[in-house]
Amino acid sequence: MRVRNVIVALVAILTLMSAGYAFQRRSFFEEDEANIPLPPDASEKTEYTFARLRYPSFRGGAQYWSSRGNWTVDYPKADRQFVQGVRRLSRIHTKSVEQVVDLQTDDLFNYPWIYVVEPGHWDLPDDQAAKLREYLLRGGFLMTDDFHGTFEWDIFTASMSRVFPDRPIVDIDNKDAVFHVLYDLDERFQVPGIIMFYTGRTYEYDGVEGKWRGIYDDKGRLMVAVCHNMDLGDAWEWADHPQYPEKYASLAYRVGINYIIYAMTH
């Protein structure tokens, strides 16, 4: 009898919780996983395609981190919303849908610009690090985004040091062409993710200050653009949301477009 009462009580509690959950507003986090239909021109052949890198996540001893971050964050809404901006604001012939690429096949080399989200959770094995190095030295461009604080930085650099053991990650100078190739971006600020709606802060963990960093090749050309302590992907994804501040979305678009045009000119 007691067992039955306990079961009934549990079922009742679960039912109430489910009902309550169902009546709540959908969260930002859930919406980006919504099933977005393909645009009608998704099959158009274009010059530029937003290529998102799929990578193995970090699992080493910290289940919290491994359960949270992965390559699909903001996918695919951020990608598709961003390329709409690229189409509207530049002459780049842009595909309306993203392309997922990885470091296990050579298809990567057909996309000279790739985006990686949450690299604070990636864990590149040596062979994939070598392929990424080859990709970048041949002329490919990598934009990294949405990783925060010291801990994620360390995980990011652990893999990146396997890609380029001998190339430092440096702050990008304000005068660098990447900040002027289309938009003059001398005045930049930290672009927060949607977490600010929960925490009321523009930063996450100890990543108080947005960092614009990069890795250069031997001829001084930027190969890897590192957006640390920022979440441009969220800004693209929620640019259409009335609650997301326009100034962050605007900067995120401008930075993203500058990175693409830089990659197509350098």
Add this chain to the structure above:
Amino acid sequence: MFEFLFKYPGSVFRKGDWVLLGSWPAWALFLCIVAGAAALAFTAWRQRGRTAGRVHGWRLAALWALQAAMLAVVLTMLWQPAITIASLKPQQNIVAVVLDDSKSMGLNEDGSTRRDKVLNALNGGLLENLATKFQVRLFRFSGGLERIEKLDVIKSEGNATRVGDNLAQVAAESATLPIGAIVLFSDGADNTGGVDLETVNALRRQRIPVHTVGVGREKFAKDIEVADVQTSPRTLADSRLAAAVTLRQRGYTDQKARITVKSENATLHSQDITLKAEGTMQTETVTFNAGAAGVKNLQVSVEPLQGEENPNNNRVSRLVNVENRKPRILYIEGEPKWEFKFIRRAMEEDRTLQLASMLRTTQNKIYRQGIATPTELETGFPSKVDELFSYEAIIIGGVEAGYFTQTQVELLKQFVDRRGGGLLFLAGRGGLSEGGWHRSPLAELMPVTLPDRKGTFHRDPAYVELTAAGRDSLICRLEENPDKNMERWKKLPFLADYQEAGAPKAGAVVLVDAQVAGRKMPLLVTQNYGRGRVAVMATQGTWRWQMTQPLADKSHEMFWQQLLRWVVQDTPGHLVAMTPKPVLADDSKVVLRAEVRDRNYLPAVDTKVMANIIGPGGAAEQVELLPDPVTPGTFVSEWRAEKPGAYVAEMVAKKGEEEQGRDVLNFRREDGVAENFGAEQNKELLQKLAMETGGRYYPVNALGKLPEEISYSEAGITIRETKDLWNMPAIFLLLLLLRGSEWLLRRRWGVV
């Protein structure tokens, strides 16, 4: 035998004039022959009945023909036929014996040198024989002519064989001397281009026969010779350079040989070849990197083969000026694209070319790269002649024709036609027909007839294939070896896209085809237009060659560097200094030429062009070049490089005090090499020279009739001789033959 039958040597009949000494006119002879023949015919006709039918038809005609011929011969003899001919007065005329004293006469053949064969012939009685009839003057020649007293000074050490120049000099002496004939002993291995028409005409005017005596083998048994090397006299630093090496060989058909290109003892290239059929000219193209800036004395040689008779003709040198200039190229692109990025990256690897680019990133913004000053291209694509003409090549990417103003289009046309610049059109959504270029005035410049429709640009894979012309082109040379190069092109990754470029125009050269679903279409097409060059590259997808091949593979960089070097390399400056022969092989005469253009690249007038020539040892000389009356803007001068060695001529054009242009020309005089080439006896030259001057060609071992032949000449002091012909034994034999034939026929037919 001839002289026994005809009483006189053949030359009397060739050179003499035929006359009839009889007092009756020639037409009377003709009438008599006709009348006599008619009478004989009538008689034969009347007598045909008496032969009981045995002689009729063709038999009758044959007998009549023999009788008529006999009558004609007899009548002709009655008119006293003779030949009148001019002959030299004994001991009053000079015979010039001109001996080739060049190095090639020292070649040893069949146990003795050519020189020895000549001297043996002269000392074996010929000179003595000549001396009984004429005054003999001996000359020797190689580069110049020299009178000699004795034959023992002939050493075969001369560095050149100038037959024409030296014969002209001998002919010039005839103005004061009674030269009756010239006897030329030579192998005919002239290395100044043969005997010019002017010299032949001078000899003919003075009626001096040149009797040529040929010595030396007409064909070597075993020899390989570098007959010619053609290469560009100037190029840009680090450029790939091609040299067309022409070989001729005897006795080594199908054998392997090795061509080597060296500069200052450093080997630039080495290539094995298979020798083709004997006697034919075989041309092989070798390519190599020209290296750093500076004047390069290229030594192109074929390694001597076993048993070669003349290994000294296996090497030639050519001068190449590897220029230190850094030509500027302007690249305008209509939208951001990967090709743009990777072309720029390829150019960043090139230390010589400078690429300034303007890219339309948005509808209203242009991103400039590679600019020399902040104001360069600030107002967009150049609209002024001096601004546009400051570039040496233009690349028009995917930009619509309508983007350019009428003025800019006209300037672009003049950029190619007048300025001599290079123009390269690329494919794209706004390129070629998609951009309306087929209706632009610039369509005339293009090497293809663009399709008159849209939908020509396809973002689909296309494979590349070299054409036959592409195989030989420096633009497409990714490997030095032509076969390996073909293989490498076959292995190139597919292009990301292609564009239908239409049909190539007449005179255009298709270097690369695109293969799409089994269909071929021109991909890279070039042609010259006016003073410049135009090319169409109907893709914007070669970037895959860079991204999808290993980092170490340089196909993409090499291709674009070589294509852009072709586009820009021959773009002239305001002054272009040139000479037809940068290497003077045992020659001193150098022709200096300058093409001068004003600020707008129109032929310069009222200009003074000076050449400051610095020769071996630092000796300097100023030479003024004079306007060529035929070609406006061209200035010419002839100069003598008196010493062997390297020369530098810096030419400067000035209009008043204003400098219009300047250029540097390098040339080099090399002595002791010309005689090594073309050393086989040039019998054709000697025969032709003799025939055109009224002389005769003799082999050196058959000179028996030479003294008598020389006697009949119209040059010098002559007398006119009349030689009767009626008493020639041949006439008597002919009469016997005619009469005997008739008698035999009558016997046979029974009508005696």
